[in-house]
Amino acid sequence: xxxxxxxxxxxxxxxxxxxxxxxxxxxxxxxxxxxxxxxxxxxxxxxxxxxxxxxxxxxxxxxxxxxxxxxxxxxxxxxxxxxxxxxxxxxxxxxxxxxxxxxxxxxxxxxxxxxxxxxxxxxxxxxxxxxxxxxxxxxxxxxxxxxxxxxxxxxxxxxxxxxxxxxxxxxxxxxxxxxxxxxxxxxxxxxxxxxxxxxxxxxxxxxxxxxxxxxxxxxxxxxxxxxxxxxxxxxxxxxxxxxxxxxxxxxxxxxxxxxxxxxxxxxxxxxxxxxxxxxxxxxxxxxxxxxxxxxx
Amino acid sequence: xxxxxxxxxxxxxxxxxxxxxxxxxxxxxxxxxxxxxxxxxxxxxxxxxxxxxxxxxxxxxxxxxxxxxxxxxxxxxxxxxxxxxxxxxxxxxxxxxxxxxxxxxxxxxxxxxxxxxxxxxxxxxxxxxxxxxxxxxxxxxxxxxxxxxxxxxxxxxxxxxxxxxxxxxxxxxxxxxxxxxxxxxxxxxxxxxxxxxxxxxxxxxxxxxxxxxxxxxxxxxxxxxxxxxxxxxxxxxxxxxxxxxxxxxxxxxxxxxxxxxxxxxxxxxxxxxxxxxxxxxxxxxxxxxxxxxxxxxxxxxxxxxxxxxxxxxxxxxxxxxxxxxxxxxxxxxxxxxxxxxxxxxxxxxxxxxxxxxxxxxxxxxxxxxxxxxxxxxxxxxxxxxxxxxxxxxxxxxxxxxxxxxxxxxxxxxxxxxxxxxxxxxxxxxxxxxxxxxxxxxxxxxxxxxxxxxxxxxxxxxxxxxxxxxxxxxxxxxxxxxxxxxxxxxxxxxxxxxxxxxxxxxxxxxxxxxxxxxxxxxxxxxxxxxxxxxxxxxxxxxxxxxxxxxxxxxxxxxxxxxxxxxxxxxxxxxxxxxxxxxxxxx
Numbered sequence: 107x108x109x110x111x112x113x114x115x116x117x118x119x120x121x122x123x124x125x126x127x128x129x130x131x132x133x134x135x136x137x138x139x140x141x142x143x144x145x146x147x148x149x150x151x152x153x154x155x156x157x158x159x160x161x162x163x164x165x166x167x168x169x170x171x172x173x174x175x176x177x178x179x180x181x182x183x184x185x186x187x188x189x190x191x192x193x194x195x196x197x198x199x200x201x202x203x204x205x206x207x208x209x210x211x212x213x214x215x216x217x218x219x220x221x222x223x224x225x226x227x228x229x230x231x232x233x234x235x236x237x238x239x240x241x242x243x244x245x246x247x248x249x250x251x252x253x254x255x256x257x258x259x260x261x262x263x264x265x266x267x268x269x270x271x272x273x274x275x276x277x278x279x280x281x282x283x284x285x286x287x288x289x290x291x292x293x294x295x296x297x298x299x300x301x302x303x304x305x306x307x308x309x310x311x312x313x314x315x316x317x318x319x320x321x322x323x324x325x326x327x328x329x330x331x332x333x334x335x336x337x338x339x340x341x342x343x344x345x346x347x348x349x350x351x352x353x354x355x356x357x358x359x360x361x362x363x364x365x366x367x368x369x370x371x372x373x374x375x376x377x378x379x380x381x382x383x384x385x386x387x388x389x390x391x392x393x394x395x396x397x398x399x400x401x402x
Numbered sequence: 403x404x405x406x407x408x409x410x411x412x413x414x415x416x417x418x419x420x421x422x423x424x425x426x427x428x429x430x431x432x433x434x435x436x437x438x439x440x441x442x443x444x445x446x447x448x449x450x451x452x453x454x455x456x457x458x459x460x461x462x463x464x465x466x467x468x469x470x471x472x473x474x475x476x477x478x479x480x481x482x483x484x485x486x487x488x489x490x491x492x493x494x495x496x497x498x499x500x501x502x503x504x505x506x507x508x509x510x511x512x513x514x515x516x517x518x519x520x521x522x523x524x525x526x527x528x529x530x531x532x533x534x535x536x537x538x539x540x541x542x543x544x545x546x547x548x549x550x551x552x553x554x555x556x557x558x559x560x561x562x563x564x565x566x567x568x569x570x571x572x573x574x575x576x577x578x579x580x581x582x583x584x585x586x587x588x589x590x591x592x593x594x595x596x597x598x599x600x601x602x603x604x605x606x607x608x609x610x611x612x613x614x615x616x617x618x619x620x621x622x623x624x625x626x627x628x629x630x631x632x633x634x635x636x637x638x639x640x641x642x643x644x645x646x647x648x649x650x651x652x653x654x655x656x657x658x659x660x661x662x663x664x665x666x667x668x669x670x671x672x673x674x675x676x677x678x679x680x681x682x683x684x685x686x687x688x689x690x691x692x693x694x695x696x697x698x699x700x701x702x703x704x705x706x707x708x709x710x711x712x713x714x715x716x717x718x719x720x721x722x723x724x725x726x727x728x729x730x731x732x733x734x735x736x737x738x739x740x741x742x743x744x745x746x747x748x749x750x751x752x753x754x755x756x757x758x759x760x761x762x763x764x765x766x767x768x769x770x771x772x773x774x775x776x777x778x779x780x781x782x783x784x785x786x787x788x789x790x791x792x793x794x795x796x797x798x799x800x801x802x803x804x805x806x807x808x809x810x811x812x813x814x815x816x817x818x819x820x821x822x823x824x825x826x827x828x829x830x831x832x833x834x835x836x837x838x839x840x841x842x843x844x845x846x847x848x849x850x851x852x853x854x855x856x857x858x859x860x861x862x863x864x865x866x867x868x869x870x871x872x873x874x875x876x877x878x879x880x881x882x883x884x885x886x887x888x889x890x891x892x893x894x895x896x897x898x899x900x901x902x903x904x905x906x907x908x909x910x911x912x913x914x915x916x917x918x919x920x921x922x923x924x925x926x927x928x929x930x931x932x933x934x935x936x937x938x939x940x941x942x943x944x945x946x947x948x949x950x951x952x953x954x955x956x957x958x959x960x961x962x963x964x965x966x967x968x969x970x971x972x973x974x975x976x977x978x979x980x981x982x983x984x985x986x987x
Contacts, residue, residue: 189663202662204614208611208614209657212612212651371508372509374504381498
């Protein structure tokens with residue numbers, strides 16, 4: 107039982123980074139209808155910039171995190187305005203933006219490889235308080251506590267922002283019908299820029315937390331997050347932030363519990379098998395409500 | 403030349419292998435399936451070829467043949483659960499397959515060498531790679547406008563319309579995915595032979611994303627686009643390597659972004675020149691409806707109306723709607739509707755916007771399922787059948803907003819309508835059989851006749867989207883007729899037409915009726931219903947207000963008041979009825 111609980115906490119910790127990542131990824135899909143393959147590189151760049159701020163200026167963790175968020179957010183806005191905005195004006199469908207995002211994925215990935223010199227770096231071990239909480243026979247490292255708490259704060263905050271604030275209402279309006287929103291006086295471009303910033307910013311937080319928990323800052327960091335984020339959003343449901351978060355935690359749990367109780371070697375197989383099962387049985391996702399099957 | 407081959411020979415070989423990946427992706431995309439599955443299909447055949455060549459010494463030529471079958475089989479299996487999903491969900495699901503393939507490769511170490519990978523001995527010759535590529539390209543070129551090719555185009559443009567013409571949407575997608583799998587199977591064998599080393603990362607997401615991007619970069623509307631894209635993607639970074647030490651692939655990323663902005667249909671677009679002309683002709687175009695048609699179109703109007711022609715020939719019941727109800731959420735679109743349409747008659751459905759007329763049509767053609775009640779066609783209960791099954795009962799339809807296949811020409815649009823009657827199979831166009839040529843020539847002739855018959859003004863080889871609105875409507879009617887229906891459903895066929903055009907449609911309806919067709923017309927245009935329909939129903943808020951002779955229905959005070967409301971409309975109807983009593987006055 108203790109082992110099970112320990113693994114559940116491990117699963118929640120790793121799932122937290124997936125959930126944070128998936129919410130931004132899902133938000134972009136819901137409001138802008140973009141399946142952004144480059145989203146993972148925002149996480150990579152967030153970690154690279156954060157680590158750079160940490161090492162070069164000796165900033166403490168939180169300011170370094172903020173620098174990482176600002177850096178990734180700026181990249182996200184630049185990508186959107188350079189690449190996606192022209193397509194949006196033309197009213198391109200789904201495929202065009204995917205291809206553009208593959209373009210940015212190549213560029214940002216290659217640049218990250220050049221900047222890091224293809225080497226794996228790490229945040230110092232004391233970037234977060236070291237040590238453990240011992241309770242009920244469980245050992246929970248502080249860094250897991252921080253990850254889980256940051257995730258909860260971000261998820262609740264983002265959900266509150268989108269569902270309860272004026273700005274969030276504008277975002278949802280742009281998501282459901284950009285033209286009508288624009289006609290009713292919403293500055294859609296500004297909303298889109300903010301959404302792009304929030305999405306890239308949250309991706310970078312996921313990236314930094316993931317980098318710390320796996321001791322890995324490299325140009326491939328975002329790749330894993332992207333694939334898990336994909337899976338999370340599909341499992342939870344597109345267009346619903348709670349769904350994306352739920353999906354993230356489920357993917358994290360299935361990964362850790364699958365490795366513990368089924369087979370370590372096949373843990374990704376279980377994750378992506380779950381994904382495939384959901385796609386076949388309930389393609390709109392657990393909390394989604396889009397109709398996605400054909401009547402033919 | 404030789405020196406050039408020394409420098410770039412292997413790059414060109416790889417470009418050919420990537421072309422196969424791209425062609426595979428292109429084939430699926432043609433049927434509207436956004437698939438990244440070429441990579442896992444290739445993974446299967448790649449590793450099978452590793453085993454066959456290394457452990458059993460099988461000749462690579464034989465392995466290629468096995469690869470084709472294995473690729474197609476994998477595609478068939480993968481397609482079973484996925485093909486009923488919408489296109490971008492299919493894309494996501496195929497990504498899941500890419501990811502799972504890698505885990506499998508990692509975990510069957512005996513076969514694949516696990517994370518270490520295993521070497522493959524190269525036994526394939528350059529000319530063999532070229533031969534395989536030419537063969538794949540030849541098949542795609544020959545299927546550009548074949549029965550399968552046209553159906554695939556139709557499915558990609560408008561799946562629901564394709565189904566209404568009797569095209570089995572999922573069936574076409576399955577076929578194209580199997581062709582995609584077969585080509586990917588070849589790609590796997592060729593690629594394994596060229597890289598000479600397979601690891602779990604050989605066939606992974608990177609390749610999948612890059613190949614999709616290459617196809618769209620090159621142009622997803624022509625088979626040569628896929629090959630062009632693959633060559634650009636492989637050669638360009640290699641050329642840059644002469645000047646850069648790292649990051650040479652960035653150029654591909656930049657190129658992708660620029661092409662998406664400035665050439666969204668890719669580098670190779672067969673319709674580019676035509677589309678450019680549309681832009682310059684745009685203004686002349688707007689006039690076409692009012693002047694060109696009336697001036698240059700010999701309408702051959704006879705002045706026939708429903709009263710001046712003989713009664714229809716059929717005596718059975720073509721269509722029976724029994725207690726049909728359909729609700730969207732809380733809104734009742736159609737409420738307990740019951741009526742019959744006699745075989746060989748013309749029948750009007752009238753009602754204000756939102757009366758549920760178009761929903762009724764979708765309930766009949768099977769694209770919407772009723773909550774309650776039955777639809778009976780020629781004595782057979784067809785409730786619950788899919789649209790293409792209903793189409794195979796010889797039912798065709800036109801749409802309220804024109805739904806032409808925009809990537810096809812006028813003639814090709816009409817030829818999609820022949821889909822169910824064609825006998826040529828997959829190999830006929832590839833082997834250029836006599837049967838294929840004969841069928842093509844015959845159907846082209848018939849399509850031209852249909853164009854004349856409905857009075858399309860325009861060239862057969864013109865892209866359908868370049869026609870005026872009224873002419874697009876006419877093409878749609880011709881396409882519906884190409885499917886040789888017994889029951890023709892028309893949703894506002896005269897919207898956007900001038901008076902003479904409307905009359906021509908009315909007379910066409912009568913002509914079709916005299917040949918035994920049953921025609922159901924939804925119309926706002928009361929003149930059309932009064933002059934050309936034997937019976938009619940009036941709907942409002944999903945309910946039946948009246949069924950009977952159009953003139954009787956429209957004379958009913960409750961119909962006029964409850965539903966046309968305003969006095970002006972009532973007067974207009976009265977004057978129309980007056981006209982009917984004194985034709986020509």
